[in-house]
Amino acid sequence: MYYETEFPVRYYETDQMAVVHHSNYIRYFELARNQMMADGGFPMWVCENDYHVMIPIVSVTCRFKHPARLGDTLRAVAMIDSVPQAKLTIRQEVWNQKGELCAEGEVLLGFINSATFRPVRAPEPLVKLIESRLNDR
Numbered sequence: 001m002y003y004e005t006e007f008p009v010r011y012y013e014t015d016q017m018a019v020v021h022h023s024n025y026i027r028y029f030e031l032a033r034n035q036m037m038a039d040g041g042f043p044m045w046v047c048e049n050d051y052h053v054m055i056p057i058v059s060v061t062c063r064f065k066h067p068a069r070l071g072d073t074l075r076a077v078a079m080i081d082s083v084p085q086a087k088l089t090i091r092q093e094v095w096n097q098k099g100e101l102c103a104e105g106e107v108l109l110g111f112i113n114s115a116t117f118r119p120v121r122a123p124e125p126l127v128k129l130i131e132s133r134l135n136d137r
Contacts, residue, residue, distance in 0.1 A: 001036070001040075001078075001079065001080040001129075001130050001133040001134055001136050002077070002078075002079050002080075002133075002136040002137035003032060003035065003036035003039065003040075003077070003078045003079075004032065004075050004076065004077045004078075005031060005032055005035050005075070005076055006073055006074065006075050006076075007031070007073070007074060007076070008071075008072070008073050008074070009068055009069065009070050009071065009072045009073075009074060011070060014069070014070045018069050018070040018071075019067045019068070019069055019070075020067065020068040020069065020070075020072075020102075022062075022064060025062050025064070025094055025102070025103040025105075026060060026062060028074065028076040028092075028094050028103075029060070029062070029076065029078070029090075029092040029094075029105065029107055031076055032076035032077060032078040032092060033078045033090055033092070033107065036078045037126075040129045040133065041129065042123075042125055042126050042129050046125075047123055047126065048114060051123040051125075052113060052114045052115060053111050053112065053113065053114065053120060053122075053123050054111075054112050054113075054114050055088075055109050055110070055111055055112075056109065056110050056112060057107060057108070057109060057110075058087065058108040058109060058110045059106075059107075059108045060105060060106070060107050060108075061105045061106050062103055062104075062105035063103065063104050063105060064102070064103050065100075065101045065102055065103060065104065066096070066100045066101060066102045067102065068094065068096055068102045068103075069096075072096045072097060073096070073097045074094055074095065074096055074097075074102065075094070075095045075096075075097075076092070076093075076094050077092060077093040077094070077095070078090050078091075078092055079091040079092070079093075079137075080130055080134070081134075082134075083127055083130050083131055083134065084109075084111075084122040084126070084127065084130065085121055085122060086110065086111060086119050086120070086121055086122070087108060087109065087110050087111070088108070088109045088110075088111075088122060089106060089107070089108050089109075090106065090107045090109065091104075091105075091106055092104065092105050092106065092107060111123070
């Protein structure tokens with residue numbers, strides 16, 4: 001499954017050198033992930049409200065490659081390579097308008113029952129969505 005979204009760097013995301021602060025890349029990763037699920041027809045709120053499953057972050061890695069700057073238009077990418085069971089790994093990238101890779105990483109998500117906080121399998125509609133789009137791109 002592959003998804004990308006574009007957006008401008010906002011002033012408040014930068015430091016005094018007009019460079020994007022490192023903490024914002026995690027937010028960019030989240031933007032692409034959440035929009036991927038919503039555009040696929042399974043937004044986070046549906047997972048939580050209708051299936052009583054929360055999707056906490058287990059771990060995040062981020063490797064910085066090239067600084068993004070004020071005035072750049074960024075492209076955040078989310079990629080899923082395998083069908084989830086109890087965990088879901090999403091590869092993520094952030095590119096600038098020149099095609100330079102600014103950051104790359106991985107986000108590992110878990111699935112927990114919202115009442116018991118115990119691990120559960122991924123909801124079936126999410127599994128079917130990912131299966132149907134596994135060979136995107």
